[in-house]
Amino acid sequence: MGKITGFMEYQRETPEQRPVEERLKDFKEVYQPMDERKIIQQAARCMDCGVPFCHSGCPLGNLCPEWNDLVYRGQWEKAWERLSATNNFPEFTGRLCPALCEEACVLGIHEAPTAILLIEKTIIEHAFKNGFVKPVLPSRRTGKAVAVVGSGPSGLAAAQQLNRAGHEVTVFEKNEKPGGLLRYGIPDFKLEKWVIDRRLDVMAAEGVRFVTNTEPSADLLKAFDAVVLATGAGRPRDLPIPGRELKGIHFALDYLMQQNRMLELSPDGSEVWGKINAKGKSVIVIGGGDTGSDCVGTALRQGAEAVHSFELMPMPPKARTEDQPWPFWPMKLRTSSSHKEGGDRFWSILTKQFKGYNGNVRSLETVNVEWTKPSRRGERPQLRENPGTAQEWHADLVLLALGFLGPETDGVIARLGVETDERSNIKTGRGFQTNVPGVFAAGDARRGQSLIVWAISEGRDCAFAVDSWLMGSSSLPQRAGVDLTSVKR
Numbered sequence: 001m002g003k004i005t006g007f008m009e010y011q012r013e014t015p016e017q018r019p020v021e022e023r024l025k026d027f028k029e030v031y032q033p034m035d036e037r038k039i040i041q042q043a044a045r046c047m048d049c050g051v052p053f054c055h056s057g058c059p060l061g062n063l064c065p066e067w068n069d070l071v072y073r074g075q076w077e078k079a080w081e082r083l084s085a086t087n088n089f090p091e092f093t094g095r096l097c098p099a100l101c102e103e104a105c106v107l108g109i110h111e112a113p114t115a116i117l118l119i120e121k122t123i124i125e126h127a128f129k130n131g132f133v134k135p136v137l138p139s140r141r142t143g144k145a146v147a148v149v150g151s152g153p154s155g156l157a158a159a160q161q162l163n164r165a166g167h168e169v170t171v172f173e174k175n176e177k178p179g180g181l182l183r184y185g186i187p188d189f190k191l192e193k194w195v196i197d198r199r200l201d202v203m204a205a206e207g208v209r210f211v212t213n214t215e216p217s218a219d220l221l222k223a224f225d226a227v228v229l230a231t232g233a234g235r236p237r238d239l240p241i242p243g244r245e246l247k248g249i250h251f252a253l254d255y256l257m258q259q260n261r262m263l264e265l266s267p268d269g270s271e272v273w274g275k276i277n278a279k280g281k282s283v284i285v286i287g288g289g290d291t292g293s294d295c296v297g298t299a300l301r302q303g304a305e306a307v308h309s310f311e312l313m314p315m316p317p318k319a320r321t322e323d324q325p326w327p328f329w330p331m332k333l334r335t336s337s338s339h340k341e342g343g344d345r346f347w348s349i350l351t352k353q354f355k356g357y358n359g360n361v362r363s364l365e366t367v368n369v370e371w372t373k374p375s376r377r378g379e380r381p382q383l384r385e386n387p388g389t390a391q392e393w394h395a396d397l398v399l400l401a402l403g404f405l406g407p408e409t410d411g412v413i414a415r416l417g418v419e420t421d422e423r424s425n426i427k428t429g430r431g432f433q434t435n436v437p438g439v440f441a442a443g444d445a446r447r448g449q450s451l452i453v454w455a456i457s458e459g460r461d462c463a464f465a466v467d468s469w470l471m472g473s474s475s476l477p478q479r480a481g482v483d484l485t486s487v488k489r
Helices: 036-044 053-057 064-072 076-084 090-096 116-129 153-164 193-206 252-265 290-302 412-416 452-471
Strands: 145-149 168-172 209-211 226-229 249-251 282-286 306-311 344-347 349-357 360-372 382-385 391-394 397-400 404-406 439-441
Touching (some): 036 064, 090 116, 090 193, 153 168, 153 193, 153 226, 153 452, 193 209, 193 252, 226 412, 249 252, 252 290, 252 397, 282 290, 290 306, 360 397, 439 452
Parallel strands (some): 145 168, 145 226, 168 209, 226 439, 282 306, 306 344
Antiparallel strands (some): 360 382, 360 391
């Protein structure tokens, strides 16, 4: 908790965003710093709620009331210690998490919840600035070697925890630099890449070894005592409709990855190159989730003439509805910083076909749809096209942001003989172990496309399971409610 009466004295405040006309000129982070005095006031709003539902709302089980109270009292180093006890990378979640904890905040029943995400980010940045973040070296080495395949948030979390348990950890990354989706899928205006590099420097100092530009062979992985597959869910969902073969139609991640690589060569964003460029074009983004939003912000910064965002589902309500009561995560309208920068959003719209000229996309046809409520429990809503709503839209560039189907299974997963489930995710039993002894899986590769906070949580739990399997028991922290103590050889 913070100040007992704090929630009555202070209103919720969050950082201001840089002016749109300013931030569209670069790829720097959108949010401006906030005065420390105001941060302390926001921490003071954490009420003495008795049962902190924010704990259960957070997949990491973050001890939010504890570090809120410590911030309110100005005890920043202790706040960092409590935060880092459950979260390896608050600098990532503090920027990218949708704040499940805030929707579960007791204060949020009647008014705006505690600004937990803001406080989390402030704690970690204060910790780095003041030298609280130091390499954590294991007290002893076990003589065991573990390979982690994939360096996204799940792989990094597993690697850091296993290294702290005393194992020799090598992280393999197929791209040029570690970071996975954090580096190559998330735009800089949400996460500047120096934030990743700063953390990687700490992990390297702790003893974690990174090997890039490498997809390890089965023979190479046999040299390790255990393997963690954290390859992510990078196989995109396609839209197989007439005209899909036309040029100018791309998967969203291909577009975002190209832009991120370009910024590595031209940090100021002045140099624009590549086969996918929105400058001067009419852009349509199909898919209204976070990835679609990232495409909108990127296209606007590249100088798109117009940007439209299409979503098949209906427009969500602006506030929590009665059928989604507190403390459950509500399906409500969320507007990202990219949506505030320009472009138009359309809901309940189905793309029927693409049209082109000389092999290039020039337009697409859509129809408005309605979703009928299921008549019986367990049935899915049904989609119905509305007659007379057909429409043609000009498009020079179409970006498909329709989510992901699962991990790419034709690489290391196939080489190791790892089984996948009916959704093509890596199949595991209790304790994150696959059908191959000593091979474990965590993150999106195991659970399907999900949140970064869930990836970190899975990486931590998987590390506990691996350590238990290697050593017979584990002293690594274990998330409340998850029993992995029986994981044995």
